[in-house]
Amino acid sequence: MLWPVDLELARGEAVALLGHNGSGKSTLLRLAAGRDRPTAGLVRFDGAPMDEDDPTVRARVAVVGDALACYPDLTARQHLELVAVGHGVPDGEAAVDAALTAHGLVGRAEALPTELSSGQLQELLLAAALLRPHDLLLLDEPEQRLDPAARERLAGALAARRSAGATLLFATHHRELARAVADRVLLLDNGHVVAEGAPERVLAE
Numbered sequence: 748m749l750w751p752v753d754l755e756l757a758r759g760e761a762v763a764l765l766g767h768n769g770s771g772k773s774t775l776l777r778l779a780a781g782r783d784r785p786t787a788g789l790v791r792f793d794g795a796p797m798d799e800d801d802p803t804v805r806a807r808v809a810v811v812g813d814a815l816a817c818y819p820d821l822t823a824r825q826h827l828e829l830v831a832v833g834h835g836v837p838d839g840e841a842a843v844d845a846a847l848t849a850h851g852l853v854g855r856a857e858a859l860p861t862e863l864s865s866g867q868l869q870e871l872l873l874a875a876a877l878l879r880p881h882d883l884l885l886l887d888e889p890e891q892r893l894d895p896a897a898r899e900r901l902a903g904a905l906a907a908r909r910s911a912g913a914t915l916l917f918a919t920h921h922r923e924l925a926r927a928v929a930d931r932v933l934l935l936d937n938g939h940v941v942a943e944g945a946p947e948r949v950l951a952e
């Protein structure tokens with residue numbers, strides 16, 4: 748349950764959603780992704796109503812959610828190759844190799860999803876989202892199941908995306924990730940936005 752939220756992201760802005768379990772972060776992200784429809788109000792992307800099935804949205808918005816969207820018979824490398832081909836990533840093979848390296852998956856490239864640890868699986872989902880072209884990145888607790896070193900790599904990767912001009916909206920339980928990546932933080936409580944502003948200010952409250 749989410750109470751009315753008025754949220755506008757500027758192009759290239761990174762916004763972190765913080766709050767306790769059940770505060771509404773995932774709900775807001777699913778609405779932002781056009782995956783769920785609000786009972787009132789409207790979600791727009793570049794002026795048009797947000798719809799996850801819209802080809803423009805599919806081409807420009809990358810989502811990392813809770814669902815482990817994996818094919819049981821494809822290896823980690825094949826998953827990334829599929830993403831690279833599907834999204835026309837230039838120099839796909841090299842991009843896949845770079846993604847495997849960046850996500851600590853080089854030694855697990857030929858493993859099936861069931862052979863990956865939960866943290867490696869999360870790395871694969873992140874690698875797939877970051878590999879494909881995107882203007883907007885929506886991530887629900889991208890740090891989940893990652894060890895501290897991988898979390899730090901993630902913070903670097905997301906900060907690099909923002910520097911490259913992508914717009915980011917992500918939910919996190921890690922203040923360090925919000926501090927390292929976000930321009931703005933929204934603190935949610937019981938479906939309400941209870942604080943909003945620069946990370947240092949909101950996190951100090």
Ligand SMILES: Nc1ncnc2c1ncn2[C@@H]1O[C@H](COP(=O)(O)OP(=O)(O)OP(=O)(O)O)[C@@H](O)[C@H]1O
Nearest residue numbers: 748749766767768769770771772773774775918938
């Ligand atoms: N599909 C649903 N149907 C009904 N209620 C739901 C549904 N999904 C979430 N809720 C409720 O909406 C509220 C917000 O849940 P949400 O999953 O958005 O919280 P969250 O901040 O992402 O929590 P967490 O940190 O545990 O992931 C909770 O009270 C939850 O029980």
